[in-house]
Amino acid sequence: MALMPHQPNDLMIRKLDSIFPLSDEERGALQQLPILLKGIKADREIVGIGERPAQSCLILEGFTCAYKLSHLGKRQIMALHVPGDMPDLQSLHLAVMDMSIASISSCTVGFIQHEDLRRLCEQHPRLTAAFWRETLVDASIYREWLLNVGQRSAYTRMAHLVCEILIRLKAVGLVEKWSFQWPITQEKLADALGITAVHVSRTLQALRADGLIRMEKTQVSVPDWERLKEAGEFDPLYLHLQVRKGA
Numbered sequence: 001m002a003l004m005p006h007q008p009n010d011l012m013i014r015k016l017d018s019i020f021p022l023s024d025e026e027r028g029a030l031q032q033l034p035i036l037l038k039g040i041k042a043d044r045e046i047v048g049i050g051e052r053p054a055q056s057c058l059i060l061e062g063f064t065c066a067y068k069l070s071h072l073g074k075r076q077i078m079a080l081h082v083p084g085d086m087p088d089l090q091s092l093h094l095a096v097m098d099m100s101i102a103s104i105s106s107c108t109v110g111f112i113q114h115e116d117l118r119r120l121c122e123q124h125p126r127l128t129a130a131f132w133r134e135t136l137v138d139a140s141i142y143r144e145w146l147l148n149v150g151q152r153s154a155y156t157r158m159a160h161l162v163c164e165i166l167i168r169l170k171a172v173g174l175v176e177k178w179s180f181q182w183p184i185t186q187e188k189l190a191d192a193l194g195i196t197a198v199h200v201s202r203t204l205q206a207l208r209a210d211g212l213i214r215m216e217k218t219q220v221s222v223p224d225w226e227r228l229k230e231a232g233e234f235d236p237l238y239l240h241l242q243v244r245k246g247a
Contacts, residue, residue: 008035008060008110011172015084018171018241019137020130029124033117035110046088046101046109053091055111059083062107063183066099067191077192079141080104080184082165084172090135092117105183105218137240144238149194152233157193158203159232162213166222167236182220207231 009031016022016030035058040046046064047053059081066079066087078099081087087101092114103109121128141164148157169180184192186200193200207213212228214221222228 008037008058009033011060011084012058012086012110014172016130016134018084020133021242022130023126026124026127026130029120029127033112033120035112038109038111040103040107040109042103042105042107044103046103047091047097048100049097051097052095053088053097054115055113056086056089056091056117057101058110058112059085059087060108060110063104063181064101064107064109065104065188065192066101068099075191076194077188078145079138080161080165080192082168082172083174085168086112086131086134087138089131089138092131104185104188133240140238140240154193154195154199154203155206156231156233157195158189158200158207159212159228160234161189161193161232162207162220162222163229163232163234163236164239166220167239167241171239171241177221178223178225179219179221181218182215183218 012033012035013022013027013030017027022030037060040062046057049068060083062083064081064085064087065077066081067075067077069075079087081101088097091097117131121131144164148160152160165182166175166178166180169175174180186197186204189200190197195203204213204215208215210227210231211223212231214223228234
């Protein structure tokens with residue numbers, strides 16, 4: 001594990017600034033926050049339920065997920081995390097993890113000590129609100145996922161998820177010409193959407209046949225954004241992204 005205090009901070013700043021307007025002074029303070037980098041292989045637990053972490057993680061490359069298991073060992077993925085996300089930021093205030101965070105693909109993760117985060121927030125009180133807003137947006141995403149899994153058809157669920165991931169990646173500059181990385185297996189999509197892997201395969205085939213998505217290995221392209229939004233009943237309000245003048 002190596003200390004690289006500058007490059008990874010840019011992505012964290014970009015993500016926070018997409019949901020909370022940061023001052024130049026606050027960006028500078030975030031730039032100096034120490035972050036320890038670690039490469040993690042796919043399907044590895046990063047932090048587990050019941051643990052008491054002294055640090056929070058920042059996703060820099062790859063995707064991770066939050067999940068819980070039933071008593072029978074069945075997994076429900078409750079959220080997907082993309083670069084720029086801090087999926088266990090709540091551990092700064094909730095001592096015991098009530099869910100697990102695991103890598104979906106090979107990842108680069110940055111670990112930030114809670115004592116450094118607390119010191120930063122004491123010195124720059126508005127950053128407390130920025131981090132709080134991030135956890136509130138996470139909660140908003142959980143609510144939307146509950147609606148998605150509970151009330152929408154498989155076709156609409158999948159279209160909605162593609163829309164969400166695209167917009168979240170776009171907010172941190174990781175979408176090019178409506179194309180983005182999608183390193184999610186059909187089995188993991190099944191655990192996220194509450195359907196079988198066979199149903200996932202059929203649903204993706206239907207979206208492709210309707211000209212709403214194109215898929216090549218781990219890359220997804222969206223040829224018709226407006227039609228995909230309509231198919232997914234997608235309204236980005238719940239992501240609470242900042243609207244910039246001239247954007």
